Amino acid sequence: MKRFPAYYTFRHIAGHYGLRLFAFLVLIFLMLPILVIMPLSFNAEPFFTFTDGMLALDPDAYSTRWYQEFADDPNWRLAIWNSFAIGIASALIATTLGTLAAVGLSSPWMPYKRLITALLLSPMIVPLIIIAAGMFFFYTRFNLVGTYPGLIIAHAALGVPFVIITVTATLSGFDRSLFIAGLSLGARPVKVFWDVVIPLIRPGVISGGLFAFVTSFDEVVLVLFLAGPEQRTIPRQMFSGLREQINPTILAVATLLVVLSAALLFTLEALRRRSVRMGGSG
Secondary structure (H helix, E strand, O other): OOOOOOOOOHHHHHHHHHHHHHHHHHHHHHHHHHHOHHHHOOEOOOOOOOOHHHHOOOHHHEOOHHHHHHHHOHHHHHHHHHHHHHHHHHHHHHHHHHHHHHHHHOOOOOOOHHHHHHHHHHHHOOOHHHHHHHHHHHHHHHOOOOOHHHHHHHHHHHHHHHHHHHHHHHHOOOOHHHHHHHHHOOOOHHHHHHHHHHHHHHHHHHHHHHHHHHHHHHOOHHHHHHOOHHHOOHHHHHHHHHHHOOOOHHHHHHHHHHHHHHHHHHHHHHHHHHHHHHHHHO
């Protein structure tokens, strides 16, 4: 049982537990719309509602038919392939460019650091609809609309700011004397970077890459503007399904995406703890 200091009065203790209760209720309020889709995805009926059987916990009211339809539908299989292919490719590009940018921006000799940082982080600030419209008119000049390279480049541009933020946070605890020591021993800067810097900031780089992947995987506005019929991703397919044919298959996909997001969050938390341990040991 939690012990409070002797000077704590009843008001202090009541305020402490009251604040925790309020935070818990806010968390439930935010999570409930996400959690409610999970039982609905197992609904045996072809509509979005809790049936009497589901409320009574009747096993016959539940079915995995919508997961089977998701697996059998060629449109969903294409969307899965596109989402992972585009997400992985854009994450690799964003991680590479974002890591190099973060290393350069962390240098004390970098000129116009604030201006360059603001420009690189602008995709997080500018409304996405403006970015999508601008990219559409720009890409039409190079015939990149409706192509995989165009969509990958666009998603990479959205992922770069997340990589810069995470890698910059990791570099804040990096000891630059290690880099100087490597140079003093005769190693080239590139070799010192790969053999000394990268291993120490690897948790931040991987975290940034995961953020970039999630950003691409969840993006729908750019896809609506830039993708053709062959570049449909899972969010685009869900958006089309809500407009054209509503059935619980969309809820089954949403449940799988929630599970994937939870797995990525646990991975990010594990990387964060590892980064903290590495910083503490250093």
